[in-house]
Amino acid sequence: MVSVAIMGHGVVGSGVAEILLTHKQKLFASIGEEIYIKKVLDLREFPDSPIADRFTKDFEEIINDLEIRIVVEVMGGLHPAYEFVKRCLKAGKSVVTSNKELVAAYGAELLEIARVENVNFLFEASVGGGIPIIRPMNQCLVANIVDEVAGILNGTTNFILTKMIEDGMQFRDALRLAQELGFAERNPSADIEGHDACRKICILASMAFGKHVYPDMVHTEGITGITLEDVKYAEKFGCVIKLIGRVKKLKNGMIDIITAPMLVPFKSQLANIDNEFNGIMVRGDCTGDVVFYGKGAGKLPTASAVVADIVDCCTHLKQRRFLYWADGKGDNIINVNESEFAMYVRAKGKDVAVKAEALFGSIQSINTPGKRTAFTTGKMPYGEFIKKINKLSADGVEILSTIRIGDL
Amino acid sequence: MVSVAIMGHGVVGSGVAEILLTHKQKLFASIGEEIYIKKVLDLREFPDSPIADRFTKDFEEIINDLEIRIVVEVMGGLHPAYEFVKRCLKAGKSVVTSNKELVAAYGAELLEIARVENVNFLFEASVGGGIPIIRPMNQCLVANIVDEVAGILNGTTNFILTKMIEDGMQFRDALRLAQELGFAERNPSADIEGHDACRKICILASMAFGKHVYPDMVHTEGITGITLEDVKYAEKFGCVIKLIGRVKKLKNGMIDIITAPMLVPFKSQLANIDNEFNGIMVRGDCTGDVVFYGKGAGKLPTASAVVADIVDCCTHLKQRRFLYWADGKGDNIINVNESEFAMYVRAKGKDVAVKAEALFGSIQSINTPGKRTAFTTGKMPYGEFIKKINKLSADGVEILSTIRIGDL
Structure with missing residues (x-):
């Protein structure tokens, strides 16, 4: 028998307890x-839980x-999660967490x-x-050098971008629907401003390239500025707009990391x-592209x-994994201005395509009535693009x- | 230092040696x-290999x-791979193989x-x-009951089906192209008749449901009968034709397993x-759908x-994994005639849709000139479908x- 403690009985925590109880036989x-x-x-009471007698409000008991x-740390937030996890590890206990904020900040x-503690x-x-x-x-990609x-x-x-693309909803309406369906929180800023996606690409980048990347080192843009017009033009260019977290190894050993909406x-x-x-x-250098797909959240x-x-x-x-x-x-991360991308631009004015071609060289353009x-x-470094724009x-x-x- | 032997120096075997040599530092x-x-x-000679001095033709040396x-068994085929692997395991050596035929037949x-040997x-x-x-x-899905x-x-x-769908190629031409590009072997029957896909779904089914499923227990159809007409009708029904290996757990604990082309x-x-x-x-019952994507073959x-x-x-x-x-x-596998599917039919004759509707109830139909x-x-059991057809x-x-x- 292995004894575990679960810190936090919210959505994920109650799900963990549920699976451990309902899948007991399979796990055994x-x-x-x-x-x-x-x-x-x-800190709350759960008198109806089948394990109500095992609840405590006191971390010292654990x-x-x-x-x-x-x-298991499933409290979320940085504090006291960080202090608790640190004390558990130092006490020789293994820790499992779902807390991306914690891993991105203190991984x-x-x-x-x-x-050090061999846990x-x-x-x-x-x-x-x-x-x-x-x-x-x-593990599986241990034989690959990740590019x-x-x-x-x-x-x-x-979800919001899909509703804009497929149903022609405006950003605000799609956000409201996401909130009604429980996909977005009442304060959605961590999601829509890209901070949540940024934390996750930081974790993957740290693991892939061996050095911790902190979220404040990463250029991050959200989707609040994406309009239906952009969505429709994107389609004409054969693309959809997605919020992408991306990290790429460059030839000089540096990495290029960003969180931003992109035309895909x-x-x-x-x-x-x-x-x-x-x-x-x-x-990977050996596998080529491997894609993993599924529900990214939920209990x-x-x-x-x-x-x-x-x-x-x-x-x-x-034995430690x-x-x-x-x-x-952050000294292995290039500046956002050096990061190379092809760019999409939506503009208004006279002879936009002609002026743009003079500046950018060969472009693909779509004109619509009203000088739009x-x-x-x-492709060019982002700094060069900004100068030209x-x-x-x-x-x-x-x-x-x-x-x-x-x-991609 | 851990010493390994590689049995077979073909496409995969030489790739294994190459990765072990070129990724030495990362692996260490x-x-x-x-x-x-x-x-x-x-049995062949490889005088130019950087490890030419370590080649042997004699299994006893290993x-x-x-x-x-x-x-590492990367010889392919059933014999002597089976005998060699068995002896290695019995001698207390761990074995790694890429040989789906071996695993499907003797897993x-x-x-x-x-x-028994704890390897x-x-x-x-x-x-x-x-x-x-x-x-x-x-491992990752250990907390799930796979459905x-x-x-x-x-x-x-x-590859062949994609060429038929995207480029309107006939089956024979697409097969020839696949052979020219090295995607298909000169004798392509294991691929195009579905046996290779069948072996793989057998391995996944055995793992997911705990009992070995042998290939000859599985109803298997290939893609040799798929025509361009089918591909085009499928598109009109909002589908593409893919060769699918599928296993499903039924409510009574039995499994429904098949390898066949399907409209997806x-x-x-x-x-x-x-x-x-x-x-x-x-x-999975907890994760919902998870999809893994990538190159399914290659050195x-x-x-x-x-x-x-x-x-x-x-x-x-x-420690054993x-x-x-x-x-x-095979007593946990239902008969193919009990397996339930919605069906696509292409037919020729007078009043096909009217006659089909009388037999099958509500159908969706597309008529094209020439009584086609x-x-x-x-959805209905396959046996019932065959009677009606x-x-x-x-x-x-x-x-x-x-x-x-x-x-799907």
């Missing part, structure tokens, strides 16, 4: 031992219980403590919810990932990923929007 | 030990070398020997080439998997999956083709 068959929920930490070998430090710190559920991605990337990771990492924004060509595997689904593409999908990590901890109580990256100072034009450029603006062209084009 | 960093190729078994803890027996028998590369599927299904697995499991047939709705995640790519959908993709298994063996020399299923007699009609039926035939309708419609 897999690992040959019972996983026993010894304590659940929550940290001081020597029988508890594995602690390197917590992995180092886990290494596991696992976080499969922190990226892609129920989609297996951390473990396959870490690029790109994904639709946030279900809320993908119809033929890309990421173009067909719709609604609240997530999809992650890993480009049971996320909880099942947490339980898979618990099982991995149970079967590796005496190799999952590690060093701290990073959309055009796409070739400023010239275009000085030349009397009103720039309505600019979006990167992903070569 | 991952497992903290060197993986050393001590022997390579092949079996009798106590330092060799892991043996249960070899897994049982591995269990590992791993075969990630046997399904989906470079796509991680065996390990994620086994269904369905996939495009053969790249050759998928455009909106399915499997519909957009084109050319030589593979895609596998796993439907380096397949070899990288083999190397991931070698690494797993290295880090678990003293849980991967096991019992032998099976295509229609789709609702025979009646239709007796009523003067010429049945040109029938294809299942997948609810």
Whole structure:
């Protein structure tokens, strides 16, 4: 019997308890031992829970219980999650978390403590919810040198963009629908401004390239500025607009990482990932492109990923899983202005296409009545693009929007 | 240092050697030990290989070398692969294989020997080439009860069907192109008659449901009968034709397994998997649908999956990975006639739609000049469908083709 504690009994935490109880037999068959929920930490009361007698409001009861070998952190937020996880690892307990904010902010430090204490710190559920991605990337792709990771990492924004693309809804209406359906929170800023997707690409980049990438090192744009006009022009250029987290290894060993909306060509595997689904593409030197697709959030999908990590901890109580990256100072990350993209521009004015062609060279353009034009450029460093777009603006062209084009 | 032997130096075998040599540093960093190729078994000579001095033509040199803890079987075919693998396992060596024919034919027996000898028998590369599927299904989805697995499991047939769908090529021409490009073998029957896809769905079904499913227990149809007319009608019904291996758990605990071409709705995640790519959908009770996509074959993709298994063996020399299923007699598999599908029919004759509607109830039909009609039926047991289609035939309708419609 392996005793575990679950810190937090919210959506994911209650899902973890549910799976451990309802899938007891299957789990026992897999690992040959019972996983026993010894304590659940929550400040609220859950008198109707089948394990109501095991709830505690006091973290000390968990940290001081020597029988508890594995602690599950599903409280969310940075504090006190960080302090609790750190103390658990230092006390020789393995920790499993679904908390992407925690991993993105303190991953390197917590992995180092886990290494020193010879315990596991696992976080499969922190990226892609129920989609297996951390473990396959870490283990199955061990024989690959990863060149690029790109994904639709946030279900809320993908739902909103899908409604704009498929049903012609305005951004505000699509957001309201997402809130009504429970896909978006009342304060949706972490989602729609790209911070959630940024945390996830930071975790994947840290793992793929071995140095911690902190969210504030990453240029991040959300989808609040995307309009129906952009969606329609994108379609004419053979693309859909998706919020993409992407990291790419450059020839000089530096990495190029960004979170931003991008035009994704119809033929890309990421173009067909719709609604609240997530999809992650890993480009390896041996495998080529591998894509993982599924529900990126939700109670049971996320909880099942947490339980898979618990099982991995149970079967590796005496052996650490190799999952590690060093701290990073951001000196391996290129400046956003050096990052190369083909660009989409929507503008208004006289002779836009002619003026744009003079500045950008060969472009593809679509004119619509009312002196409105959309055009796409070739690849160039973002800083160069901004200089040219400023010239275009000085030349009397009103720039309505600019979006990167992903070569995904 | 962990010593390994590689049996077979063909496409996959030479790829395994190449990755072990070129990715030495990364592998060392991952497992903290060197993986050393001590022997390579092949009857041919490879004087230009950087490890030419380690080649042998004699299996006994491998079996009798106590330092060799892991043996890689990438010879292909059933014999002598089966005999060699069995002897290696019995000698206490872990075995990694990419040989789907071997796993589909002898998986249960070899897994049982591995269990008794407390060694590992791993075969990630046997399904989906470079796509991680065996390990994620086994580990990450341990917290799920799998309800269904369905996939495009053969790249050759998928390439042929894609050429028919996208370029309007006839089957024979597409096959010839596949052969010219090296996607199809000179004798393509294992691919185009569905046997290769069948072996793979057998492996996934055995793993998902715990009892070995042998290929001869599975109703298998290839794509040789698919015509351009079918491809075009399918499009009108909002579908593409794909060769699908599928296994589904029924409410009574039985399983429904089949390999056959199916009409796949455009909106399915499997519909957009084109050319030589593979895609596998796993439907779990907690995760919902998870899809894995990538190159299903090829030297380096397949070899990288083999190397991931070698690494797993290295880090678990003293501990067996849980991967096991019992032998099976097929008594958990329903008869193909009980298997329920909606059906597509292409036929020729007078008043086909009227006659079909009288037999099948509500149908969707498309008439084209020359008394040709295509229609789709609702779901029914296949045996019932065949009875009705025979009646239709007796009523003067010429049945040109029938294809299942997948609810994928």
